Amino acid sequence: MRRALIVGINYYEHGRPLYGCVDDAHAVKAILERHGDGSVNFDCVVYTGTGPTDRVDRGDLKDRVEELFIHDAEVALFYFAGHGHIEASGGYLLACDSRRGDEGISLAEVLTFANASPAKNKVIILDSCHSGIAGTKPGDDNVATVAEGVTVLTASTAQQYATEENGHGVFTTLFVDALHGGAANLTGDVTPGSVYAHIDQSLGAWEQRPVFRTNVKQFVSLRKVQSPISIADLRRLKDFFSSPGDEFPLDPTFEPEMKGRDEGMPDPVPENTRTFAMLQKYNRLNLLVPVGASHMWNAAMESRGCRLTPLGQHYHRLVSKNRI
Template sequence: MSKALVIGIDNYLGNPLHGCVNDAVEIAKLMRRNADGSINMEVDLQVNVVADTPPSTSSRAYLLSLITDLFRGNRYVSLLYFSGHGYVNNMGGFLVTPGAREFDEGIKMDEVIQLANASEAMNRVIILDCCFAGALAEGDAATGINICIKQGVTILAASRKNETAMEAGGHGVFTNLLIQALAGGAADIGGYITPGSIYAYIDQALGETGQRPVFKTNILRFISLRKVAPQVPGEVLQKLIEYFPVFNQEHQLNPSYEYTNTESWVQIKTAPYADEENVKKFKALQKLQSVGLVTPVDSPHMYFAAMEHKSCRLTPLGYHYWRLVKEGKI
């Protein structure tokens, strides 16, 4: 079983935030279940951890105990998400907790890395939406600390170690994009959402200027953090090797593939007329074409390729998925 610890803190004394609890609630909702309603992972949602008055270290100790427990288990995925204040000084980076004060700013980022590195969980994922979040991945020249992550650890940070992280519209700018990515924006053709695809989605959306996300990983292969409806049904994807027995072979089309080409249809008709099996096959080919796996040959559209007795073929991306199907990997 996988587990996520999702933390969102707005109630900082003297310097409150306004979108972190919203961020955490939405991330928890997405991580708890896949798009089809099936359970994805266990989620522990922690928002606005109460700070004592006068300030004490209780909230820090409590959150650190939760993070320690998260990484203690032998799970498939242990995921930490934090949205709140971040802070850096000559001692390094900190996840700021309620009740923070000078010389007791919160949880040190290198403590989090040490816990993740020592964890027995197969995959450890840390996602931070806070100012200076990149200090977790980039290290700090002032302290001479060079961050090393062990195999199975992935870090996704909202900003570089010297950058602030912005809020807008009730959410952090980074987490708003993270929510979109987890909702399906970063899904591959099979509906799987990986840390790498999330970073690519956010990186492209943020553009070249302003807040820059940081991504660091030491893994053998990407894992899926959530699944949404596939762009192409699995049974259609499996048809690739049936329609294209050889990867560079074209699939011959003719008018019998087009369902409107029937004798009862009031328009110009072209023999051979619509055939039920070919129509079914053509709909699958059109679905594959819609996601860039198949393209018509010498024709702008699949319809014209069929009506003009032309063909279709695999694209380079189509060949990639054809090979995966052929080798039984999907």
């Protein structure tokens, strides 16, 4: 079971309205409920606050978060987009009926529910101001209170505001892009760690900074997308490189094109050109680079070679250990 509670609140009875949170919630639901191939991923429940007759009040929000985390599941994911508040007692997520900051659901409560949950993986995604305080002890940002199996990813630090742009939260736009495949690895998995890396690299030093806290032994895949290379082809790394530090020798027989050959150069050999096509695929995925040449074509025509990049060596080790 993979369960997701998705909340987006634009309407605040006693405060300033927001404009992109409800759309963001629906965008997150749309990307989470199916894998890239259309198969079922998360069983999503969406609650939105759009106006006086469509609202998420504090009691309802607290009950729904508790309900999410009380059940055993492979993954229990909570996403919130709306107003956040911080004061000496900690951080809060504000509901439609919140009259003041501390009348929201406290982040300490959310973490308490998650920390006590029997679910194997608990993931909390917060696109709200000051959300970076989540997972820390009130009054001490340096003390984490994240239990094993819990991951927290927030739009901004405890001191920052979460911004909207073009009708959507900047953080959620990047989050959805990451789930679409921008943060996928070569096997097509999108993990919380890769999502954070994608968002972190997309925001500059002067912009809101995402916060990532986790206490897991292994990242869970949040979504599976089409991988840029088949698993069978990825496993062939071992066929060409017996060890990660090896260099694969090339010569003109590997290049299928006749154009550009000097007189006396040997003709292409079909078996070698098939191998070269695979090596070029690895090159396009940054798994290997030519040695002493600017392009793979030059490496072949000049009888040089190619070697694995650090990324290629990483996947070579995974293949060698039967981890792929």
